[in-house]
Amino acid sequence: MSQISYRKCLECNTLNENSDYCQHCGAIINIVLKRKLESEEKAFQKLEQQKQEKPSAITTFLKGTLTHPNLIVRLFAKTLYSVWMLVMMIGAALAFVFSYIAA
Structure with a gap:
């Protein structure tokens, strides 16, 4: 039913x-x-x-430098990206340690 x-x-x-x-x-x-x-x-x-939405000028600039035809500019951009990723990994590890200690 x-x-x-x-x-x-x-x-x-x-x-x-x-x-x-x-x-x-x-x-x-x-x-x-x-x-x-x-x-x-x-x-x-x-x-x-x-x-x-258009990406910001900084993002466009950084993406452009990674594919730049000049080898020196490309290496400089990749080095900066590598350093930035290393800093972010250290920051994430510190945040993990501090949150583990706090809990």
């Missing part, structure tokens, strides 16, 4: 049986479906906005 659920449309105030959409005006009645569609739309808009 199936259950009959009555849902009232918030836009036209008509009762609908077992439906996610209003049979009279076509509006979404199911709140869970409505929230899911809204969250998907927000995620899509956020993704589109991230695609349209």
Whole structure:
């Protein structure tokens, strides 16, 4: 035996049986479906906005130096990146040690 659920449309105030959409005006009645569609739309808009944003000038400069045709510039950029990664690894290790001591 199936259950009959009555849902009232918030836009036209008509009762609908077992439906996610209003049979009279076509509006979404199911709140869970409505929230899911809204969250998907927000995620899509956020993704589109991230695609349209241009990277900063510093990021563009650093990426350009890694593929620069001059060997000296390329080596200098790779050396700076290596030093930066070493500093980040030391910082992460110190953060791990301090959090281990604190706990």
